[in-house]
Amino acid sequence: MEEKFDSEAFEEMFSQYLPIIYSIQSRYRIRDFDSDDWLQEGRIALNDALHSYRKDRGTTFGLYYKMIFENRIRSLLRRQRAKKRLAQQNAVSIEKVGTEAFSEHFQYHEVVEESMCISEMIMTGGVALSSLELRALHYYLKGEEPQTIAQHLKETEKAIKNALNRTKNKIKKKISEMDE
Numbered sequence: 001m002e003e004k005f006d007s008e009a010f011e012e013m014f015s016q017y018l019p020i021i022y023s024i025q026s027r028y029r030i031r032d033f034d035s036d037d038w039l040q041e042g043r044i045a046l047n048d049a050l051h052s053y054r055k056d057r058g059t060t061f062g063l064y065y066k067m068i069f070e071n072r073i074r075s076l077l078r079r080q081r082a083k084k085r086l087a088q089q090n091a092v093s094i095e096k097v098g099t100e101a102f103s104e105h106f107q108y109h110e111v112v113e114e115s116m117c118i119s120e121m122i123m124t125g126g127v128a129l130s131s132l133e134l135r136a137l138h139y140y141l142k143g144e145e146p147q148t149i150a151q152h153l154k155e156t157e158k159a160i161k162n163a164l165n166r167t168k169n170k171i172k173k174k175i176s177e178m179d180e
Contacts, residue, residue, distance in 0.1 A: 014046055020066045028073050031080060041076070045069035127174050129167055136163040 021042040030037075049065040057064075129137065132155070139149040146164065150157040 010043075010046070010050075014043060017042070017046060017062065017065055020062070020069060024066075024070055024073055028077060030073070030076055041072055042069060045072045048072075127167075127170050129170065130163070132159070133163045133167045133170075136160050137167050140164055 021038055025035075025038050045068045046065060049061070049068045052068075053061055053064050132153070135153055136146075136149050136155075139152055140146075144152070146160045147157050149155075150160045153160065155163075
């Protein structure tokens with residue numbers, strides 16, 4: 001019963017400090033943060049402030065909480081910017097590596113993205129594939145050539161190429177339907 005009282009007291013105290021959360025939320029933008037995320041961070045900061053606040057330091061609890069919360073938000077923003085910088089550090093310059101190396105690098109990412117999109121469409125039942133089409137596509141997405149896939153599935157290379165072409169046409173059709 002005491003734990004419930006503490007939880008209620010915490011929520012009551014938290015509601016008193018909501019204006020601080022809303023004030024800071026209006027000044028900062030964190031990508032992919034919704035109001036629940038802000039409230040959660042506010043609760044975490046309140047818990048931290050409750051555990052670390054010292055009256056003898058000459059500041060009110062409200063100001064102390066505001067400082068803890070704002071520092072927490074700034075840390076989240078720093079992490080977000082660090083991730084952004086990491087992406088920029090991994091960027092490939094065409095001038096430095098040459099167009100041929102850039103094309104190879106770009107195609108790799110294109111294949112990964114296509115594979116994810118196709119996998120999602122198939123897993124959700126968005127594209128109906130036969131057993132052969134599904135098994136051939138499985139190996140194809142792993143990077144296998146039609147000749148090798150034919151050996152795995154004990155089929156002719158022509159049957160595998162036809163199955164992959166049917167699959168490709170079904171996927172193209174589904175994508176064009178989605179674009180309409």
